[in-house]
Amino acid sequence: xxxxxxxxxxxxxxxxxxxxxxxxxxxxxxxxxxxxxxxxxxxxxxxxxxxxxxxxxxxxxxxxxxxxxxxxxxxxxxxxxxxxxxxxxxxxxxxxxxxxxxxxxxxxxxxxxxxxxxxxxxxxxxxxxxxxxxxxxxxxxxxxxxxxxxxxxxxxxxxxxxxxxxxxxxxxxxxxxxxxxxxxxxxxxxxxxxxxxxxxxxxxxxxxxxxxxxxxxxxxxxxxxxxxxxxxxxxxxxxxxxxxxxxxxxxxxxxxxxxxxxxxx
Amino acid sequence: xxxxxxxxxxxxxxxxxxxxxxxxxxxxxxxxxxxxxxxxxxxxxxxxxxxxxxxxxxxxxxxxxxxxxxxxxxxxxxxxxxxxxxxxxxxxxxxxxxxxxxxxxxxxxxxxxxxxxxxxxxxxxxxxxxxxxxxxxxxxxxxxxxxxxxxxxxxxxxxxxxxxxxxxxxxxxxxxxxxxxxxxxxxxxxxxxxxxxxxxxxxxxxxxxxxxxxxxxxxxxxxxxxxxxxxxxxxxxxxxxxxxxxxxxxxxxxxxxxxxxxxxx
Numbered sequence: 001x002x003x004x005x006x007x008x009x010x011x012x013x014x015x016x017x018x019x020x021x022x023x024x025x026x027x028x029x030x031x032x033x034x035x036x037x038x039x040x041x042x043x044x045x046x047x048x049x050x051x052x053x054x055x056x057x058x059x060x061x062x063x064x065x066x067x068x069x070x071x072x073x074x075x076x077x078x079x080x081x082x083x084x085x086x087x088x089x090x091x092x093x094x095x096x097x098x099x100x101x102x103x104x105x106x107x108x109x110x111x112x113x114x115x116x117x118x119x120x121x122x123x124x125x126x127x128x129x130x131x132x133x134x135x136x137x138x139x140x141x142x143x144x145x146x147x148x149x150x151x152x153x154x155x156x157x158x159x160x161x162x163x164x165x166x167x168x169x170x171x172x173x174x175x176x177x178x179x180x181x182x183x184x185x186x187x188x189x190x191x192x193x194x195x196x197x198x199x200x201x202x203x204x205x206x207x208x209x210x211x212x213x214x215x216x217x218x219x220x221x222x223x224x225x226x227x228x229x230x231x232x233x234x235x236x237x238x239x240x241x242x243x244x245x246x247x248x249x250x251x252x253x254x255x256x257x258x259x260x261x262x263x264x265x
Numbered sequence: 266x267x268x269x270x271x272x273x274x275x276x277x278x279x280x281x282x283x284x285x286x287x288x289x290x291x292x293x294x295x296x297x298x299x300x301x302x303x304x305x306x307x308x309x310x311x312x313x314x315x316x317x318x319x320x321x322x323x324x325x326x327x328x329x330x331x332x333x334x335x336x337x338x339x340x341x342x343x344x345x346x347x348x349x350x351x352x353x354x355x356x357x358x359x360x361x362x363x364x365x366x367x368x369x370x371x372x373x374x375x376x377x378x379x380x381x382x383x384x385x386x387x388x389x390x391x392x393x394x395x396x397x398x399x400x401x402x403x404x405x406x407x408x409x410x411x412x413x414x415x416x417x418x419x420x421x422x423x424x425x426x427x428x429x430x431x432x433x434x435x436x437x438x439x440x441x442x443x444x445x446x447x448x449x450x451x452x453x454x455x456x457x458x459x460x461x462x463x464x465x466x467x468x469x470x471x472x473x474x475x476x477x478x479x480x481x482x483x484x485x486x487x488x489x490x491x492x493x494x495x496x497x498x499x500x501x502x503x504x505x506x507x508x509x510x511x512x513x514x515x516x517x518x519x520x521x522x523x524x525x526x527x528x529x530x
Contacts, residue, residue, distance in 0.1 A: 023360070025363075055356070055360055055363075057354075057356055057360045057361070057363035057364045057367065058360070058363050060363070060364065060367035060368075060371075061363040061364070061366045061367045061371070063332075063336070063367070063371045064329060064332045064333050064336065067328075067329045067332050068329050071328070071329065088354070088355055088356055088380075089322075089353070090353055090355075090380055090382075091320070091322055091353055092405065092406060092407040092473075093407060095288070095320055095322045095323070096322070098290075098320075098322035098323050098325070098326040099322045099325065099326070101326045102322065102325035102326045102328070103325075106325075106326070106328045115353075115355055115380050115382050116382065116412075116413060117355075117380050117381065117382045117402060117405075117413060117414070118402070118405050118407055118409060118410060118412075118414075119407065119408075119409025119410055119411065119412030119413055119414070120409040120412055121407050121408055121409040122407065122409060137382060137383070140357065140382075140383050141357060142357040142358060142383055142384065142386050142387065143384075143386055144383060144384025144385040144386040144387060145383060145384055146384065147381075147384030147385055147431065148381060148382060148384055148424070148427065148428070148431075149382070149383075149384070151416075151418045151424065151427065152418060152419045153416045153417060153418055153419065154417045154418070154419060154421075156419075159413070159416065159424070162413065162416065163413070166412065166413075208357075
């Protein structure tokens with residue numbers, strides 16, 4: 001099954017555009033065992049999400065042990081829920097192929113995030129996995145996104161718009177999506193208009209301060225789908241106590257339902 | 266000791282601008298044990314290089330076991346030789362901090378490569394490790410580098426030139442370098458002129474076809490230093506047989522000496 005179909009089916013089944021970011025910070029966890037924490041979060045929210053998104057940085061920071069936790073976390077996922085490996089990799093051809101092998105063959109992610117700075121041949125090895133999804137960084141959620149992504153070229157086009165345009169050209173296998181930060185609603189609106197059929201992965205609500213109403217309104221496609229709205233800290237750390245899984249469930253349900261109200265479901 | 270000093274001291278001691286890229290591909294190795302292969306390559310070349318550069322992709326492709334090999338490979342390095350973790354990471358602030366922790370605290374790299382697409386706050390957590398080096402991707406060696414890096418902005422400046430310029434502005438701790446591909450000598454020349462004192466990490470000779478003479482000529486600074494010229498496949502796979510370590514030594518020595526002849530040493 002293609003990634004986009006798996007995403008849409010999970011989203012329909014769970015009536016959800018919510019993606020939980022599994023970014024465990026050992027300093028903030030209510031229990032010591034990170035894998036057990038992840039499993040409890042997954043078990044408590046699996047009927048409320050359209051996807052999960054572990055960011056590899058948090059696992060790499062735990063060293064080799066962290067990579068074991070990551071692999072076991074992905075293995076614990078319910079089969080029908082797509083898992084997006086947020087890796088933001090970008091390297092030259094043969095090296096990109098090694099990263100694709102790691103992320104798709106070893107960790108078994110359904111989709112990944114990649115960085116466009118090195119151009120097409122750095123993304124092609126990922127695209128060649130036709131049943132997997134590839135979210136290209138377009139307009140990121142951080143403050144310094146403006147440093148380069150807003151640079152206007154001599155055709156009057158902003159850099160992130162060029163990336164969105166190229167992504168459309170490269171989408172021969174219909175497996176490309178874009179990463180767009182919720183913290184920049186105008187840019188999100190512009191990108192959705194440029195790419196009406198692409199899935200958008202949208203981090204930046206919650207801790208980062210993105211407006212949920214505008215995020216949903218501008219992020220969804222004509223069918224009120226294909227926006228993958230990420231919440232991490234807001235769900236993971238909803239409670240600092242032993243009831244963290246139930247609290248995460250409540251936070252996830254609230255978010256899912258708010259998103260659905262906004263999209264008129 | 267600051268990274269740049271460690272780099273210069275190693276380069277002077279070994280009379281070398283050569284950096285061996287430790288990118289083991291299990292399919293191409295003459296022996297089965299990847300760690301043993303790395304150790305033999307290091308032992309055979311440690312007096313001929315100014316640095317080593319493992320690219321994380323090749324270790325990640327081997328899964329958790331690969332990350333153990335990476336950690337043990339770094340631990341095996343002679344103390345006086347700087348090790349550059351070629352990771353090309355780029356993520357938002359708190360996530361970038363987790364990557365910096367992984368690369369600097371856990372794997373103990375002396376320097377890393379990072380991607381500029383997300384702007385300053387994605388690089389700052391790395392820069393805050395003042396004694397470590399941070400090589401920012403500027404003009405990469407691959408064919409598709411032109412896709413975005415050559416885009417001309419409305420001030421007439423190419424994107425990679427903006428990156429070089431910003432890198433200069435951000436260099437408060439004097440720990441920034443740039444990655445520039447040997448396959449684009451004109452761009453290398455332009456970047457060296459813009460950044461006369463920055464170390465340049467230059468992959469792309471050998472298998473990728475970059476011209477050694479122009480690379481050295483345009484890459485070095487006024488003191489004929491601060492060019493870190495990378496060779497990987499050319500050294501690692503100099504022989505497919507059991508004499509691979511001696512063959513790697515011969516290939517590394519030849520390259521080092523060619524570089525020195527060109528820079529007039």
